Amino acid sequence: MARTPRGRALGNALREARQEHGLTVRGFATQLGRDPGVLSRWETGDRIPKPEQVAQILTALGVNGQRFEEVIDLAYGASDSSWVATTLPENRQQLAALLDLEQGATNITEVSPLLVPGLLQTTDYIRGIMGSGLPAGELATRVSIRIGRREVLTGHKPTQFTGMIGQSALTQVIGSPDVLTDQLRHLLEIGRRPNIELRIIRSDSGWNPALDGPFMLIEGPSGVAVHLENRKSGLFLHEEADIRMYRQAIEMVRTATLSPEDSAKLIADLVDRMERKA
Known part of the structure; x- marks a missing residue:
């Protein structure tokens, strides 16, 4: 069975709890009376342990309270066809799973009709999105996480990334006109990288699946997943x-986009116009 995002998140939680105690897989398996290979596959998400098996592991590691409940919750439905997160703990678990999938991805395609895709956002643009009503400490943490995600595009072995961005996102002022101008300059710069392809979804293209909302297709050696997110909840398929x-949706959106060359020209023209206006 292919690894599910929720199963991977459960495995990561079990591995982190074990590692916090400085235990090896073999040593901990002996302590539990389990086969080390089975324990290893539970931690990678290749196999899904039963909730009572998860409880045995957590109890042996002294995990209790809210953390115990959150990890146990992951065990229920870990092999289901989708993962919907609506509570704050679930959203945090999904974010951890998303980071894990991105870091192991070979290809990411993001369709973003209203905003610049998260992996391409500048720090000030991120603050402009996240800054409303958050305590300073929480804002700093969220911004730091978003900034850290960009490493998958610029690191030693960068992921291949295709971003399909709605034309209206290029003129939607986030933060301030200067923040938007800097964001557009960043798109021009990062779009020159060989692993990144940027396409602008034409505003005159009529209906296309991007108008249903943003989504991300993440592909890697361990499988493929789609991630969708709105203000309150997240969904993995x-x-x-x-x-x-969703592959078909991507191809439909692609027919509504400008070529990478024409997309870059459109962005450059907007930057020039905004600089002259400033």
Whole structure:
């Protein structure tokens, strides 16, 4: 069975709890009376332990309270066809799973009709999105996480990334006109990288699946997943039929986009116009 995003998140939580105690897989497996290979596959998400098996592991590691409950919750439905997160703990778990998937990805395609995709956002643009109503400490943490995600595009082995951005996102002022101008300059710069392809979704293209909302298709050696997010909840899909539907949606959106060359020209023209207006 292919690894599910929720199963991977459960495995990561179990591995982190073990590592916090300085235990090896083999040593901890002996302590539990389990096969080391089985424990290893639980931690990678290749196999899904039963909730009572997860409880045994957490109890042996002294995990209790809210953390115990959150990890146990992951064990229920870890092999389901989708993962919906609506509570704050679930959203945090999904964010951890998203980071894990991004870091192991070979290809990421993001369709973003209203905003610049998260992996391409400048720090000030991120602050402009996240700054409303958050305590300073929480804002700093969220900004730091978003900034850290960009490493998958610029690191030693960068992921191949295709960003399909709605034309209206290029003129939507986030933070201030200067912040938007800097963001557009960043798009021009990062779009020159060989692993990044940027395409602007034409505003005159009529209906296309991007108008249903943003989504991300993440592909890697361990499988493929789609991630969707709104203000309150997040959703992971990984079933073959769902992946096929979103691949088709991407191809439909692609027909509504400008070429990378024409997209870069459009962005450059906007930057020039904004600089002359400043």
